[in-house]
Amino acid sequence: MPAKPFAALVDWGTSNLRLWLVDSQGAVLAERQSAEGMGGLDRTAYPAILEGHLSALEAAQDLPVVIAGMAGARTGWREAPYVATPAPLIGLFQHAVVPEGASRPVYILPGVCQREDGHYDVMRGEETQLAGALEQGLDNALFCLPGTHSKWALVENGHISRFSTVMTGELFHLISRQSILRMSVPEDGDAEADPDIFDAAVDAALASGFALTSTLFSIRAEGLLSQGTKTNATARLSGLLIGAEIAAIQSDLKRYGKAYLIGTGKLTRLYARAIARAGGEAIMLDGGLLVRRGLLACAISLFDHEFKE
Template identity: 45%
Template sequence: MQPDWIAVDWGTTRLRVWAMSGAQPVAARASDKGMGGLTPEGFEPALLELIADWLPDRGQMPVIACGMVGARTGWAEAEYRATPCTPLDPHRATRPPVRDARLDPRILPGLSQAEPADVMRGEETQIAGFLAAQPDFDGTLCLPGTHCKWVAIRAGRVERFQTFMTGELFSLISRQSVLRLTIGDAATDDEAFAAAASRAMADPNAAHAGLFALRAGALLHDLGAEKAAGALSGLLIGAELGAARDFWHDRTTIVIGAPALARLYETPLRAAGADAAHLDGGELVLAGLTAARTALQEKP
């Protein structure tokens, strides 16, 4: 099997690759060799472990990569393009040094914002994948995860964006603070989540004021771990939604992510009267990488 090119999504913890025939994936592989566990010299061997049998005996194989592979501690640092701008410009991709002459890799640039200072790597490719299917979209994209990105889109361009560390905060608080004694690895209770999210959206002080009450509630009133987990998630996400109101108020908002996580954002948004829906982002990175490959085949 000889692909036309190879698409690569290289994050902090995972590496995903697709053998591509034009715009169609014909094979996919993955490993746990993300950027966070590699030195710059380790990227090429980690990639070859997955794709060596896809490479030609002669000539070069185009490889289009996005994500943390282009971070300062990645394979090679890719630039940040200043917003407002289109989500992708593959002609400004970085070409890391390679030892295997069959590889022709390009790392797509990320995006930056001068004020307030912000950056993204990888999400811009998801945004490009979304816009490839909906080029006339005018509204807001919300991309939740460890670090959630709120992105204002107009006329095919990223106008502005803001990052919230909500996912990382939940992990730190639930696993390393005193609340670990109450929550542990419990699943979130939907009713407790909804009530806490509504409270935090209405009151910007609710999140800070309500955190220790979860521990006290467990000690005094036998508050269960699932209800505490739901309340913690609701307080943090509700506070984020309140702070991001300028992005979603009176604007169509699409939450892009795994369905369970996306619904944690969509449900309180809709309860607050927002025009919100969610979309599974699983295929959008590949759609964005494909759009980059198509642009590279055209003249700059």
Template identity: 40%
Template sequence: MSGWIAVDWGTTTLRATRMDGARAGETRESGDGMNGLSPEAFEPRLLDLAGDWIDGPTEIVVCGMAGARQGWAEAPYRAVPCPPVAAPLTVARSADPRLSVRIVPGLSQRAPHPDVMRGEETQIAGILREVPEFDGVACLPGTHAKWAHVSAGEVVSFRTAMTGEIFGLLSRSSVLRHSLGGNDWQEAAFLEAVSDALARPEALSARLFEIRAADLLEEQDPAIGRSRLSGLLIGAELAATKPWWLGRDVIVTGAPALSQAYAAALRSVGLAPRILSAAEMTLAGLKTAKDLP
């Protein structure tokens, strides 16, 4: 049968797409992410979301946190350098005999520093499906942003930055929450903050408090405060990942607004990044995974 189901199972979200060979059909999404599930709950939650698509033996290919230690079935990390997706995938047991479930393993790195990724390797496989000869860096912004050096079809090394999680914590739980607001984007303020953080990343914590002080003393527009917070954190991330992106071609793959912010920051340091859709690259990577023996 050509019909199968592509599943991206994140920490907070489950997303399933009905596939007919390489052609994508309907996509459905729920809040049944890995964080809220016990291992035995994965199969029922998937059937709740997409059970009406299953009318016979059905192959299901999964990436993301379903392969974590606390997930449906642990898919052990593969050590870089290696292709982003390769056989064998991890088989997950299912009570429903119609289901054939395989999970894409994540990637790991021990040197030059310990690091792991789970889910992003599938996006990188999608990038290579879209741009087969790509040699450069895949920038995958998100809660935990990844910078992966890709060459000759392999992930050579990568670096993770907790920028998205730090932004969330500071904007929701710190004193800065009183000085941020709205979703308006002030690119000039953002790029100035990127430049500040790149020039002096060691001053980050002091620069962060300036956002609060500018609000109290100058009634700074909350949108400027939010844009500066984003710029300072992304600028510090660029400083930390400079060995990955300096002088290389960069493809940015993430949520649309976040990808645009990272691309603007990279353009400010002289690069010409290309943006590819994260959802499309995930599906492309899952197609690559499905074709594996």
């Protein structure tokens, strides 16, 4: 007997969308992805884009859809207002909104915000990955999602209790390509090529009294002064920035002993390396799997809820 399609799950971010057709156990029956991210879309464009992808999948028929991510931003399809911390991961579905223009049941999940003076923060999409991790049994744990803007989140008793967005990736890009350090950091530099230099930079950033902005220029000066000595400005800049990020959550890392890293590729490997330097264990998780699990859990609750009404 072929698996019965249950729902279409969508991770609709700023730059991309990914859509999966799943059965009620979350097994993927079909999938689509495209660069039609929220960043480039007018509010009115969403229904046709969604239907376009669904109509390409025969099994999608009139299945309901659950969406996480930036499609729920104020400038997205329809705003799904933020749930404030401590935000219950099981209850996200209760704050889903139904956007206009869809020809089938469509739900957009909310993001999460933190209203704390000096620590205001927002996320959209990551909370659904964390809900997926909770489904997987990961509670009372520290999570890190590396990226242009990485997120660190603490999940305690099924709630996102605290989180922080760190602009490490964007700063690396701006500093290495547009500041005076662009003359020292090659465009095709590889931080993994010199792990010893990366590690030393992480160690420097983890040391007490470290000051990032007072250290950056030394990368340029080292290039001017240390002729002949082996340097890798990419590894050093990367290590200083990622190290500074981990220094900021070092007390949480000590408390939990490990961090769950949601991601893949070189950047995630560098984070794992830096977490190890800080004495923590890094455990990698698949972000696509987690967001599907989180979306599926919400879908089940939403449809169940719908049925009861």
